[in-house]
Amino acid sequence: AQxxxxxxxxxxxxxxxxxxxxxxxxxxxxxxxLFWYKQPPSRQMILVIRQEAYKQQNATENRFxxxxxxxxxSFSLKISDSQLGDAAMYFCAYRxxxxxxxxxxxxxxxxxxx
Amino acid sequence: xxxxSQKPSRDICQRGTSLTIQxxxxxxxxMMFWYRQQPGQSLTLIATANQGSExxxxxxxxxxxxxISRPNLTFSTLTVSNMSPxxxxxxxxxxxxxxYEQYFGPGTRLTVT
Numbered sequence: 001a002q003x004x005x006x007x008x009x010x011x012x013x014x015x016x017x018x019x020x021x022x023x024x025x026x027x028x029x030x031x032x033x034l035f036w037y038k039q040p041p042s043r044q045m046i047l048v049i050r051q052e053a054y055k056q057q058n059a060t061e062n063r064f065x066x067x068x069x070x071x072x073x074s075f076s077l078k079i080s081d082s083q084l085g086d087a088a089m090y091f092c093a094y095r096x097x098x099x100x101x102x103x104x105x106x107x108x109x110x111x112x113x114x
Numbered sequence: 115x116x117x118x119s120q121k122p123s124r125d126i127c128q129r130g131t132s133l134t135i136q137x138x139x140x141x142x143x144x145m146m147f148w149y150r151q152q153p154g155q156s157l158t159l160i161a162t163a164n165q166g167s168e169x170x171x172x173x174x175x176x177x178x179x180x181x182i183s184r185p186n187l188t189f190s191t192l193t194v195s196n197m198s199p200x201x202x203x204x205x206x207x208x209x210x211x212x213x214y215e216q217y218f219g220p221g222t223r224l225t226v227t
């Protein structure tokens with residue numbers, strides 16, 4: 001069964017610094033999609049970034065980038081130049097190409113200090 | 115990305131009663147999903163709702179407890195039936211676009227007393 005593990009329940013970072021959130025997953029599939037979602041205290045889930053497993057190049061969206069290591073089944077999120085508005089719960093999620101089900105990790109709460 | 119609204123945003127209900135949550139999308143979508151997020155927890159998929167067919171429920175969730183309607187391509191409802199305090203959660207709907215990205219509604223915070 002596919003599982004997603006986020007081993008850091010909480011992380012903190014100073015404003016303008018860089019932080020990396022970890023995510024590992026377990027799957028026997030070769031083709032799948034990985035996502036990072038952000039859930040601020042207002043609770044609206046927002047898609048931050050996605051990565052297709054067949055792409056070797058790591059995805060980047062402005063200050064957000066991923067380090068995708070397919071062999072290690074690792075998918076970490078790097079937030080550069082952290083801002084106060086980045087404070088939220090971050091969820092890693094996995095989806096195979098042939099199902100419609102998203103499997104979420106347990107989440108990492110990120111605090112940003114001024 | 116799709117814009118999704120949910121009603122109500124929150125409610126406090128007495129045990130034994132039922133609540134119907136509405137989810138409206140600003141564009142036509144094939145797949146709609148209902149999730150439960152218990153306090154401080156991750157998201158758990160309740161069911162997948164396709165227009166014109168019965169919803170598909172995940173293990174641990176049954177139609178009698180969580181009946182779902184999907185009358186058209188922009189709307190769905192989830193009913194939480196015969197509620198108990200254990201049903202206190204945030205309920206979220208989401209939709210998936212053609213690139214397999216899911217977009218979420220703002221959620222409905224349910225408290226059962």
